[in-house]
Amino acid sequence: MNVGLLIVGDEILSGKRPDKHLPRIIELLGARGMALHWARVVGDEALDIAEAIVWARARGDLLLSCGGIGATPDDQTRQAAARAFDLPVTRHPEAAALIAQQYADVGLDQRLRMADFPQGAGLIPNPVNRVAGFYVDDCHFVPGFPEMAWPMIEWVLDTRYPHLHQSAPPVEYRLQVTGTQGEGDLLPLMEDTLAHFPGIKLSSLPFRGDAERARHIEFGFKGANDEARAAYAYFVEGLRAFDGVQTQVLAPR
Structure with missing residues (x-):
């Protein structure tokens, strides 16, 4: 509900x-x-x-x-x-x-x-x-x-x-990605991840960059702990196919 x-x-x-x-x-x-x-x-x-x-x-x-x-x-x-x-x-x-x-x-x-x-x-x-x-x-x-x-x-x-009530609330695993031209570059990987893990919610928040921080995209994979963690790992593995992409792990929440 x-x-x-x-x-x-x-x-x-x-x-x-x-x-x-x-x-x-x-x-x-x-x-x-x-x-x-x-x-x-x-x-x-x-x-x-x-x-x-x-x-x-x-x-x-x-x-x-x-x-x-x-x-x-x-x-x-x-x-x-x-x-x-x-x-x-x-x-x-x-x-x-x-x-x-x-x-x-x-x-x-x-x-x-x-x-x-x-x-x-x-x-x-x-x-x-x-x-x-x-x-x-x-x-x-x-x-x-x-x-x-x-x-x-x-x-x-x-x-x-x-x-x-849930004794184990949903967890969101987060990742910051730099070195792409935009979300469109990673759209196939996003869709593939959701196809493999339909029980999770995937969020994509682009940041255009400024004097302090480079352009990047923050991804979140939210759901039951095991499934969200597996989706996160699957996505990270998929990023290896993209040259020049760099990742920074953010604290789960």
């Missing part, structure tokens, strides 16, 4: 606030031997949010969505999720009870709007203020506040998807 991140908020697109979720979610997934496969940023328009959710559902992905589940008019993620799943919005009794216990009579009517979810949604506990997030199938929705969102996402990963 691929994992995708949806970041919601006009404030991110306008630059009013920098996004903090992407690097942290990558870190949380990596600690569990998992990887982020894609990320999207959308504004506060319900249609845009709904379209992103529908797209993730069609792919069968595990969706983590941050932002837009508050009670103000610009918070449209709850309504968008209901639209994406073709479900009515209803008040969740357990979520409403948690809010009532937390806030008593202080602005309660307005706060209870944050207990309105797509019908049948499950709750994601919020350890900060007990205002729950929610999930429908494999789509999960938490607030935009990092101090709330991140522990809630950890709960999702550890409670709902422990079977996706």
Whole structure:
């Protein structure tokens, strides 16, 4: 199951606030031997949010969505999720009870709007203020506040998807290559390596060179340790056929 991140908020697109979720979610997934496969940023328009959710559902992905589940008019993620799943919005009794216990009579009517979810949604506990997030199938929705969102996402990963954790996370073997005219020279070798090791991901990052460093290409071979290492060795052996090519081993990661 691929994992995708949806970041919601006009404030991110306008630059009013920098996004903090992407690097942290990558870190949380990596600690569990998992990887982020894609990320999207959308504004506060319900249609845009709904379209992103529908797209993730069609792919069968595990969706983590941050932002837009508050009670103000610009918070449209709850309504968008209901639209994406073709479900009515209803008040969740357990979520409403948690809010009532937390806030008593202080602005309660307005706060209870944050207990309105797509019908049948499950709750994601919020350890900060007990205002729950929610999930429908494999789509999960938490607030935009990092101090709330991140522990809630950890709960999702550890409670709902422990079977996706890997004790041996993927490893990337890396290599810097100089002395070629460009990536095109090595394209046949790249394709040959992938044909022999279809389970790995191969990355090619060219650098045009500057006053400090010569022109080079950085290659990465990522996957299960044994297979990634074998693909790396196969590629290095294939480079012997190219005159003038030099290699520099980079630390795996």
